[in-house]
Amino acid sequence: MNKLQKYVFLSLLTAGALILNIIEGMIPLPYIAPGAKLGLSNIVTLSAMVVFGFKDALMIVVIRCILLMLVATNPITFIYSIVSGIVSTIVMGAVLKYFKKLSLIGVSVLGAMAHNASQITVAAIIFENANMYYYMPILSLVSIFTGCFVGFASIFVTDNLNKTLLKLRREV
Amino acid sequence: MKNKINKYDIGLILIIIVINVMILVFGSMNTADKGKKIAYVYSNNQLVGEYTLTEDYKTEFKVESGSGYNVIHIEGGKVWVQDASCPDKVCLHQGKISSDGEFIACLPNGLMITIVDNEKNENDSDIMTK
Numbered sequence: 624m625n626k627l628q629k630y631v632f633l634s635l636l637t638a639g640a641l642i643l644n645i646i647e648g649m650i651p652l653p654y655i656a657p658g659a660k661l662g663l664s665n666i667v668t669l670s671a672m673v674v675f676g677f678k679d680a681l682m683i684v685v686i687r688c689i690l691l692m693l694v695a696t697n698p699i700t701f702i703y704s705i706v707s708g709i710v711s712t713i714v715m716g717a718v719l720k721y722f723k724k725l726s727l728i729g730v731s732v733l734g735a736m737a738h739n740a741s742q743i744t745v746a747a748i749i750f751e752n753a754n755m756y757y758y759m760p761i762l763s764l765v766s767i768f769t770g771c772f773v774g775f776a777s778i779f780v781t782d783n784l785n786k787t788l789l790k791l792r793r794e795v
Numbered sequence: 796m797k798n799k800i801n802k803y804d805i806g807l808i809l810i811i812i813v814i815n816v817m818i819l820v821f822g823s824m825n826t827a828d829k830g831k832k833i834a835y836v837y838s839n840n841q842l843v844g845e846y847t848l849t850e851d852y853k854t855e856f857k858v859e860s861g862s863g864y865n866v867i868h869i870e871g872g873k874v875w876v877q878d879a880s881c882p883d884k885v886c887l888h889q890g891k892i893s894s895d896g897e898f899i900a901c902l903p904n905g906l907m908i909t910i911v912d913n914e915k916n917e918n919d920s921d922i923m924t925k
Contacts, residue, residue, distance in 0.1 A: 725804055
């Protein structure tokens, strides 16, 4: 696969992540705790990390956050999403590299927890209030469910993406 | 291959569940109500209001910030957000707060309401040096 093909794939993945992020906001969820959401765009991050590698996944996350700010949200939300996106990507990359026994489900659960923790930390810094950590346990419990869901989904995406790339390599 | 849930995943999930449930259980043990409670309303980290919560105190007011507004309602010793300009309405969903340490935060408008129990934090001067 040449460089151009790879970039086309990465930009498709970024567009997919952006759309998932926007659609996610439209899905009504029962209210559990502030900030609890599905984290669908994590599917793209995780499968890009497995198929293409850590650097490309980080690039997708950063571009997705910037585009999301321009399309749907505001700069304040951007601060939250970019910090937590980068932190959770780094955590997932490290887990994927050093804890090889965990499947993608475990990786995405840890990534979701890192996402929550960094989002709460940013909120605590912005509001200068450590009470925010009060939500940490409940958000962690929620992130187990969403993390499992995202993990299962990214297993399917990774399988299919690998098949597509294999076909592409044969044709070229 | 890494394409199936295995026992390490289940172990990790169980450990996380146990730790968090323990934190929740121990955390809810020391939240008994006593003393005078004061609700502090902050907008973009500036104190804009201080309200002593009693059973018969009732008020409703609007806090405006650069990006929008929140309508805060205080009645029967409880505080809640009645209406807000933000799209996600998270602050409305956070419900009614009434005991020490509870808070409502609206991230888009930079609004925060916290409740401090005077008697409980009398010796704890750190909390007041904001």
